[in-house]
Amino acid sequence: xxxxxxxxxxxxxxxxxxxxxxxxxxxxxxxxxxxxxxxxxxxxxxxxxxxxxxxxxxxxxxxxxxxxxxxxxxxxxxxxxxxxxxxxxxxxxxxxxxxxxxxxxxxxxxxxxxxxxxxxxxxxxxxxxxxxxxxxxxxxxxxxxxxxxxxxxxxxxxxxxxxxxxxxxxxxxxxxxxxxxxxxxxxxxxxxxxxxxxxxxxxxxxxxxxxxxxxxxxxxxxxxxxxxxxxxxxxxxxxxxxxxxxxxxxxxxxxxxxxxxxxxxxxxxx
Amino acid sequence: xxxxxxxxxxxxxxxxxxxxxxxxxxxxxxxxxxxxxxxxxxxxxxxxxxxxxxxxxxxxxxxxxxxxxxxxxxxxxxxxxxxxxxxxxxxxxxxxxxxxxxxxxxxxxxxxxxxxxxxxxxxxxxxxxxxxxxxxxxxxxxxxxxxxxxxxxxxxxxxxxxxxxxxxxxxxxxxxxxxxxxxxxxxxxxxxxxxxxxxxxxxxxxxxxxxxxxxxxxxxxxxxxxxxxxxxxxxxxxxxxxxxxxxxxxxxxxxxxxxxxxxxxxxxxxxxxxxxxxxxxxxxxxxxxxxxxxxxxxxxxxxxxxxxxxxxxxxxxxxxxxxxxxxxxxxxxxxxxxxxxxxxxxxxxxxxxxxxxxxxxxxxxxxxxxxxxxxxxxxxxxxxxxxxxxxxxxxxxxxxxxxxxxxxxxxxxxxxxxxxxxxxxxxxxxx
Numbered sequence: 196x197x198x199x200x201x202x203x204x205x206x207x208x209x210x211x212x213x214x215x216x217x218x219x220x221x222x223x224x225x226x227x228x229x230x231x232x233x234x235x236x237x238x239x240x241x242x243x244x245x246x247x248x249x250x251x252x253x254x255x256x257x258x259x260x261x262x263x264x265x266x267x268x269x270x271x272x273x274x275x276x277x278x279x280x281x282x283x284x285x286x287x288x289x290x291x292x293x294x295x296x297x298x299x300x301x302x303x304x305x306x307x308x309x310x311x312x313x314x315x316x317x318x319x320x321x322x323x324x325x326x327x328x329x330x331x332x333x334x335x336x337x338x339x340x341x342x343x344x345x346x347x348x349x350x351x352x353x354x355x356x357x358x359x360x361x362x363x364x365x366x367x368x369x370x371x372x373x374x375x376x377x378x379x380x381x382x383x384x385x386x387x388x389x390x391x392x393x394x395x396x397x398x399x400x401x402x403x404x405x406x407x408x409x410x411x412x413x414x415x416x417x418x419x420x421x422x423x424x425x426x427x428x429x430x431x432x433x434x435x436x437x438x439x440x441x442x443x444x445x446x447x448x449x450x451x452x453x454x455x456x457x458x459x460x461x462x463x464x465x
Numbered sequence: 466x467x468x469x470x471x472x473x474x475x476x477x478x479x480x481x482x483x484x485x486x487x488x489x490x491x492x493x494x495x496x497x498x499x500x501x502x503x504x505x506x507x508x509x510x511x512x513x514x515x516x517x518x519x520x521x522x523x524x525x526x527x528x529x530x531x532x533x534x535x536x537x538x539x540x541x542x543x544x545x546x547x548x549x550x551x552x553x554x555x556x557x558x559x560x561x562x563x564x565x566x567x568x569x570x571x572x573x574x575x576x577x578x579x580x581x582x583x584x585x586x587x588x589x590x591x592x593x594x595x596x597x598x599x600x601x602x603x604x605x606x607x608x609x610x611x612x613x614x615x616x617x618x619x620x621x622x623x624x625x626x627x628x629x630x631x632x633x634x635x636x637x638x639x640x641x642x643x644x645x646x647x648x649x650x651x652x653x654x655x656x657x658x659x660x661x662x663x664x665x666x667x668x669x670x671x672x673x674x675x676x677x678x679x680x681x682x683x684x685x686x687x688x689x690x691x692x693x694x695x696x697x698x699x700x701x702x703x704x705x706x707x708x709x710x711x712x713x714x715x716x717x718x719x720x721x722x723x724x725x726x727x728x729x730x731x732x733x734x735x736x737x738x739x740x741x742x743x744x745x746x747x748x749x750x751x752x753x754x755x756x757x758x759x760x761x762x763x764x765x766x767x768x769x770x771x772x773x774x775x776x777x778x779x780x781x782x783x784x785x786x787x788x789x790x791x792x793x794x795x796x797x798x799x800x801x802x803x804x805x806x807x808x809x810x811x812x813x814x815x816x817x818x819x820x821x822x823x824x825x826x827x828x829x830x831x832x833x834x835x836x837x838x839x840x841x842x843x844x845x846x847x848x849x850x851x852x853x854x855x856x857x858x859x860x861x862x863x864x865x866x867x868x869x870x871x872x873x874x875x876x877x878x879x880x881x882x883x884x885x886x887x888x889x890x891x892x893x894x895x896x
Binding site: 227228230231232234312313316317320325401404405408409410420421423424425426427428430 | 540544729730734735
């Protein structure tokens with residue numbers, strides 16, 4: 196009796212979670228004239244993939260997709276590169292002001308990013324980077340760097356210092372010890388942090404919207420916002436675009452999930 | 466004999482002078498090449514079809530006549546245009562020209578983003594103001610009555626109805642309802658099964674509240690006192706109008722059950738699918754509905770909204786242009802504004818965009834005057850106006866949206882809901 200109740204409750208929660216996804220899929224395969232029917236059609240009478248074709252052919256969705264991939268990948272690479280070095284430094288070295296610096300990084304996360312929008316706009320314009328993907332990479336890196344540094348600092352703390360010492364004894368310099376020994380061991384943490392950085396850059400809207408002004412530079416989130424017209428919304432195309440936009444993060448997660456769940460330092464010390 | 470020590474200051478200064486001269490020459494290079502003046506034009510039109518192509522066709526013509534000026538289109542989304550414009554202006558990188566509608570104009574003017582057009586208009590031989598209706602023009606003034614925007618296109622809202630649905634219900638499509646009582650009678654006759662007489666906008670958003678203006682204005686009600694400092698909605702005329710409108714859904718059930726969640730997008734679909742026979746909308750409704758359901762082409766017609774006490778129409782889409790305060794090319798921007806709002810450009814607006822030009826003389830041109838849609842809407846254009854102007858427009862609309870939802874769902878009586886909304890508006894205006 197009790198397990199049945201639990202399963203029933205889980206089923207309800209699943210329906211609650213999955214219904215929006217079902218609705219997106221069902222809407223994306225409807226023709227434009229049938230996206231809102233009265234009475235409600237739970238499944239389209241004549242399913243079509245026309246909306247999926249339309250977003251690639253009728254709109255520069257490929258360009259949006261490429262821009263998002265470039266911006267998110269670059270943000271991830273740059274931020275993880277710096278965060279790994281900074282996190283390792285905070286974890287292994289004691290220096291004056293270290294705790295103050297870490298607290299300052301946390302403090303930056305407490306400022307709503309929207310308040311920085313106009314300042315970013317000014318800085319980006321001043322450097323001639325308005326309407327460039329570089330501006331977005333710089334902005335997103337500045338958002339994610341404090342948090343990723345904190346995450347990786349915590350992760351490096353959990354890596355035994357004996358590994359560093361073993362690397363030094365074997366002839367590594369501190370930097371090569373970090374690159375050759377510690378970094379591979381920290382891969383699960385770096386992967387989790389990378390996913391965070393990638394998703395933030397992939398999903399972000401308002402900075403991408405304000406700091407770009409041509410469709411050649413739009414990211415997916417900005418491109419999709421343009422599906423909302425003044426007088427009409429192409430709901431089927433909007434849902435198709437949303438579903439396609441969800442594919443890269445899902446694929447990324449599928450390919451990296453094994454790193455997330457793998458042991459931290461299993462077999463590292465013999 | 467000059468020693469190295471004696472010569473060094475001279476050499477240093479000489480070198481610096483040469484450097485400055487070289488820099489000056491480098492900087493002067495592009496100027497002497499006379500690069501065209503670039504006018505950055507920010508509008509949501511560029512992401513819309515056919516609004517964007519119409520505007521770009523006009524730019525091409527303008528650039529042909531003015532080879533030293535180039536117009537650069539900057540696209541914003543319709544929904545998010547104000548945040549982007551505001552950020553750009555605050556960052557000192559605003560466009561030269563910006564397009565917006567009456568609800569946002571008072572705030573943008575009060576923030577000092579737009580250039581006062583009065584001196585520019587006074588310097589012209591032509592009476593520029595005579596190009597537009599008073600209703601359109603006066604939607605974009607400051608407290609002193611100075612104008613900051615030139616209207617580009619316009620579109621009062623009327624009754625859009627499905628002639629075939631009328632015929633099916635035994636009604637004459639050439640005799641649309643002219644009074645509120647007739648509207649109710651027609652709606653009852655058009656309601657059958659899953660088909661409803663009228664599609665109401667009850668979502669409580671801007672589009673829904675905007676359509677409710679008509680009912681109040683037509684019944685002699687208003688939102689603010691003439692000085693704009695207090696709410697005027699707690700009046701018998703206002704409450705009667707809200708009750709009549711809400712009863713179409715609550716009591717007579719001649720509108721779909723989904724009215725409290727319906728706005729523009731939903732009613733587009735309902736009209737296109739033939740679920741509702743009438744909606745309150747503008748000339749743009751035709752293109753939108755036919756895009757969803759091409760088979761409906763030729764079935765839709767337009768008429769003035771049925772009148773109660775006051776013959777009036779709500780200005781629905783007066784898209785207008787301002788020269789921003791950050792523009793370094795006011796003279797060129799003014800030339801473009803004059804061009805876009807002149808008679809010939811108005812014909813292009815109608816032909817490509819399918820929206821009415823704001824220029825009243827263009828509306829009298831033979832190409833437009835004979836069009837059945839122009840014939841239907843022309844009387845509305847003459848009496849169209851914006852219900853009220855306030856820098857607190859958004860907050861006031863939100864208060865009225867809450868009232869709209871309360872009335873439709875029956876969570877409060879109409880009188881109690883209107884009283885609460887009136888108090889909220891007074892509080893908003895006091896802040």
